[in-house]
Amino acid sequence: MSSSTAILMALALPLVGAIGIALAARIGSNVREAVTLLTASALAWTVWGLLPELMAGGRPSAGLVEVLPGIEIAFRVEPLGMLFAALASMLWIINSIYSIGYMRGNRESHQTRFYIFFAIALSATMGIAFADNLFTLFLFYELLTLSTYPLVSHKGDAKTVQSARTYLGILLTTSIGLLLPAIIWTYFVAGTGTFTPGGILDGKLEGPAVGLLLGLFVFGIGKAAVMPVHRWLPAAMVAPTPVSALLHAVAVVKAGVFTVTKVIVYIFGIDFLFAEPSGGWLLYATAFTVIAASVVALRQSNLKRMLAYSTIGQLSFVLMAAAILKPLAEIGAAVHMVAHAFGKITLFFAAGAIYTASKKTEIFQLRGIGRRMPWTMTAFTIGALSMIGVPPTGGFVSKWYILAGAFQAENYVAIATIVLSTALNAAYFLPIIYLAWFAQEDSTLSNEHGEAPFAAVLALTLTAALTLAFFFFNGTLLILEGQIVQGTP
Amino acid sequence: MIDWSVHLPALQVIVPMLSAPFALLLRPRGLAWAAAVAASLFAFAIAVMLTLGVLDGRNFEYQMGNWPAPYGIELGVDAFSALVLLVITGASSLALLAGRRSLDADIEEDRQPLFYAAWLLALAGLVGIPVAADAFNIFVFMEISSLASYVLIAGGPDRRALPAVFKYLIMGTIGATFYLIGIGLIYLMTGTLNLADMELRIHEVADQKPILVAAGFITIGLALKAAVFPLHVWLPNAYTYAPNAVTVFLAACATKVSLYLLLRFDFLVFQPNLIGHDVQFSYFLMPLAVLAILIASLVALFEKNLKRLFAYSSVAQIGYILLGASLVSVAGLTASVVHIFNHALAKGALFLAIACLATRYSSLRLENLAGAARRMPWTMGAFVLAGFSLVGVPGTAGFISKWYLMTAALDHGSVGVVLVMAIVISSLIALAYVWRVIEAAYFGEPKGAASGGEAPVGILAVTWIAALANLYYGLAPSLPVTLASTAAESLLRHVP
Amino acid sequence: MELLGLYHYWVFAVLLMIGFYAVIAKSNLIKKLIGLSIFQSAVFLLYITMGKVDGGTAPIIQAGVENPVFSNPLPQVLILTAIVVGISTTALGLGIVVRIKEEYGSIEESDIQEIDRR
Structure with missing residues (x-):
């Protein structure tokens, strides 16, 4: 299979899978789940198959159609996109296993619709990862928003629909109102929107306009959840937990930071943006979001909402790393995307498992739950430690690189933010760990329950293991992402 | 071997126009509809052929009865009119194909042949405007299409269609009459009605006031027909209370044809002749x-x-x-x-x-x-x-x-x-x-x-x-x- | 005097404005239509006026008449067509007014708006 076929395969597979799921659902739910797992595995196999070529410095590409002169739908695999696609496709398998346990355990309705739109969302994610230009990226970005909407509003009651409206309203308004003009502006000044190493805007734009364009991009990409366009993420927590886990810890939000990072690296160019003072606000905006979101997370009593605010903070953490505009920090940003993905999906899986087993959603209800659900809470603990950045978890690796980058740039705002946010992360995660393991169970709140369904426990154990493994085995990733800053085309 | 394609511009108008009285005669249920669909699809096919010809780099010019322009009546199709023709005939065909059932419900059976005849006349008038190369013929086509579309809209099931149509009729007629005054003034000064000829001849009298007045009348008149804000008040009710199929047809193309004409007049006839016309045009229309x-x-x-x-x-x-x-x-x-x-x-x-x-x-x-x-x-x-x-x-x-x-x-x-x-x-x-x-x-x-x-x-x-x-x-x-x-x-x- | 010498055009302008005023100001639908007819007729006069040549006759070649002066026949032909259009418009307008009377029981614009608002 040639690599350009593989790219198109990666886009088409989930869609074919979606049709397969719809057909298989008529036979029975077991067949349907089998099709989902099969599709997920096939997708991961296809995407990971591209890795060797990329490691060797190759950049496989595939063009589809040229819509207007200079505007085409085209795909090209480069290290950042490869990282994102590989991550999402791998976690889809685990997430599917988890979904089976969760959806059955909670007897959710409309399960077929759930799996179909999940598959479509993955196709859109692949499109975002492999997009070769801003236009293609925008198409799939919108497709991702639309295909996740039925997932968020899955429950269908009034409160859920209200939240889903916020979700869609913010994401669509920012993308059409800010991102699209930014893209058109870019095409207008640069004559192209193709992602090019070193950027395409150098010499085409200068002064405050650069900062303005950057603003349009950063806030237009609402999925990155930089304050004040973050409200959709807590709203999205009404979705079933597998959706929150894969989409709102990995695919959708990472699509946001990934897109911003890609725009910074390949549209503006790190050096160009570093030399242009008007783009400097991004660091402060993201640093503010990191701290503010952590403070808000501290005050949450609902576990999933707390995790959502923690995600907002971590997303801006990635962006802040990118905004330091130093090679080490850019690597750190990419690494943190992965580390956070593993950690946060574990945390969400755990939250969902707790809900499935005990119907508990609030933090204060978790007293002594570690003894009833040891596997789940062990995984939760590992995820939480990774969020804080304690070795030996993945979170430590990324913080190391970002700090190194911040020192390289002598950027004390960033350093202070990193230190402070670490303290805040510890402040909202450690109490939960303490409650779960060491507090006495409150007999008025408790009900008799054991572990969550096997499939769910299996999935969260796997991701917790990945979080740990990432601490030791991250060499491939570093080599790959090193290529971005070395400017390999 | 006669090249039939030279006759396409004429056929474009003639096919729907002559089908109209034919549809009128088809009394049995559904036949009038079938005739209208056939004529409309035929017109669409002609529009497609014209478009293909234009894409090949051909410019269709057709002298009715072989009388040379500017004395005879000229028809012509270029890229702009080909596009408008595609829109009109396509919209008409789709609306008719989709509309059979809902029109059956809205229009009494014995009136259906009349209704479809009116539809075909509206179609003929609408396609006539882009095809015609003569200012007065355009006026006539415009009125044919308008009168027929008043009838179509009045077929709406809600009685509020009637006051809506009346308003449309008044405003549409005023618009068309303004246009008529405009071309009258131009004819007064240049002695020609052929658009291409007009373009050349106005130049000698461009500094005279009547030409400026004519430009004003034509722009306002066509803006009225095209529902340019704030002259749009006839449009919302007319579209709302018309039968659904008619709304599909008219919403897709009726105002577009007037816009087509507006652009043609302002850019081709007045632009080369009135000093600073482009600036006035944009100052007037942009806000x-x-x-x-x-x-x-x-x-x-x-x-x-x-x-x-x-x-x-x-x-x-x-x-x-x-x-x-x-x-x-x-x-x-x-x-x-x-x-x-x-x-x-x-x-x-x-x-x-x-x-x-x-x-x-x-x-x-x-x-x-x-x-x-x-x-x-x-x-x-x-x-x-x-x-x-x-x-x-x-x-x-x-x-x-x-x-x-x-x-x-x-x-x-x-x-x-x-x-x-x-x-x-x-x-x-x-x-x-x-x-x-x-x-x-x-x-x-x-x-x-x-x-x-x-x-x-x-x-x-x-x-x-x-x-x-x-x-x-x-x-x-x-x-x-x-x-x-x-x-x-x-x-x-x-x-x- | 030159202004008055072009009295045809004054007639055109005055008639045009009378018709236009009626269309806008009258609430009775029939009166609106009458106004519209006057409005159109004014334009007909404009065309006829421009085609007239002093002392001109119909453009028919007659035996024994050398170098005759013709009026321009083209505007007259045009206006024949325009009159047909005008009549059709008036007829259609009257038809609609009849239907409005049947449905609403009134031909006053204000009454109709009142009924629709209910």
Whole structure:
């Protein structure tokens, strides 16, 4: 299979899978789940198959159609996109296993619709990862928003629909109102929107306009959840937990930071943006979001909402790393995307498992739950430690690189933010760990329950293991992402 | 071997016109409809052949009865008129194919032959305007199409159609009469009615007042017929209370034809002859266009009746077309002409979807449509697709025109930035009003007992053809873009 | 005097404005239509006026008449067509008014708006 076929395969597979799921659902739910797992595995196999070529410095590409002169739908695999696609496709398998346990355990309705739109969302994610230009990226970005909407509003009651409206309203308004003009502006000044190493805007734009364009991009990409366009993420927590886990810890939000990072690296160019003072606000905006979101997370009593605010903070953490505009920090940003993905999906899986087993959603209800659900809470603990950045978890690796980058740039705002946010992360995660393991169970709140369904426990154990493994085995990733800053085309 | 293709411009008009009395004679049930569909499809085929010829680089010129212009009557088809012809005949064919059942319900059986005859006359008049190369013939065609469309709209099931038509008749006639005064004054000064001849001869008298007055009368008259803000007051009610199939037909092309004529006159006839005309033109139209796209969109946002909502949206979209033209640049005019095509696609598909809804819902008020997507998933699917095209989401036809419009506006420096902001804001408003419908249909709780499910297959299939055309021309827009850029080059040949 | 010498055009302008005023100001639909007819007729006069040549006759070649002066026949031909259009418009308008009377029981614009608002 040639690599350009593989790219198109990666886009088409989930869609074919979606049709397969719809057909298989008529036979029975077991067949349907089998099709989902099969599709997920096939997708991961296809995407990971591209890795060797990329490691060797190759950049496989595939063009589809040229819509207007200079505007085409085209795909090209480069290290950042490869990282994102590989991550999402791998976690889809685990997430599917988890979904089976969760959806059955909670007897959710409309399960077929759930799996179909999940598959479509993955196709859109692949499109975002492999997009070769801003236009293609925008198409799939919108497709991702639309295909996740039925997932968020899955429950269908009034409160859920209200939240889903916020979700869609913010994401669509920012993308059409800010991102699209930014893209058109870019095409207008640069004559192209193709992602090019070193950027395409150098010499085409200068002064405050650069900062303005950057603003349009950063806030237009609402999925990155930089304050004040973050409200959709807590709203999205009404979705079933597998959706929150894969989409709102990995695919959708990472699509946001990934897109911003890609725009910074390949549209503006790190050096160009570093030399242009008007783009400097991004660091402060993201640093503010990191701290503010952590403070808000501290005050949450609902576990999933707390995790959502923690995600907002971590997303801006990635962006802040990118905004330091130093090679080490850019690597750190990419690494943190992965580390956070593993950690946060574990945390969400755990939250969902707790809900499935005990119907508990609030933090204060978790007293002594570690003894009833040891596997789940062990995984939760590992995820939480990774969020804080304690070795030996993945979170430590990324913080190391970002700090190194911040020192390289002598950027004390960033350093202070990193230190402070670490303290805040510890402040909202450690109490939960303490409650779960060491507090006495409150007999008025408790009900008799054991572990969550096997499939769910299996999935969260796997991701917790990945979080740990990432601490030791991250060499491939570093080599790959090193290529971005070395400017390999 | 006679080359039949030279007669295509004449056939384009003659086919629907002569079919009209024929349809009148077909009394048995359904035959008149079949005749109208056949004539309309035939006209569409002719339009396609003309377009192919134009794409080959041919310019059709046809002297009626072999009398040479400017003495005889001339017909002509170039890129711009070919595009408009495609829109008109396509819209008519789709509307007729989809409309059989709903028209059966709205029009008494013994009146149907009359109705379809009127439809064919409207079609003949509409295609006559782009084909004709003579200012007075254009007036006659304009009146044929207007009179016939008054009849069509008056066929609406609601009695409010009648006052709406009356208003349309008064305003339409005033518009046409203004146009007539304009060409009368030009004839007075130049002694010609042939457009090409006029273009050359006005030059000798361009400094005289009557020419300026004529330009004013023609611009205002056509703006009235084209429902340019604030002369649009006839449009919302006329579209709302017309039979659904008629709304599809007229919303897709009726105002576009007047816009076509407006651009033709202002750019080809007056532009080379009146000093500073381009500046006056844009100073006059640009503010109106911006007001139209903002105010009409806002009105649409708060409108509760589905048809009237999209009628107001049409007023806003006419603003986009004018905005492109008021930039007086190739990019701007390309955007205008492309939008004539794309807006017809989007609005046609939307009104077709609304016609589908109307087969199951007696009232098209928003609160009544709650939960419609559960009963009619295919209809609402097409609606969503067409709605996104109207908003201008990439991948749909609407995006292509917005793209051209924004890049054209950005050429104009700081004014352009303001224009782009206006476009973006109105796109967001458009998103909001399309969303209101989607939300009601997908998330509202259905009221009352449901009767019947999806719309009949026939009308649904046509709706999907139109919806998919939005997708197709969003991804492969070379046909409208090629025609539009050729048209823009030709319209701007006099602008320095 | 030159202004008055072009009295045809004054007639045209005055008639045009009378018709236009009636269309806008009258609430009775029939009166609106009458105004519209006057409005159109004014334009007919404009065309006829421009075609008239002093002392001109119909453009028919007659035996024995050398170098005759013809009025321009083209505007007259045009206006024949325009009159047909005008009549059709008036007829259609009256037809609609009849239908409005049947449905609403009134031909006053204000009454109709009142009824529709209910």
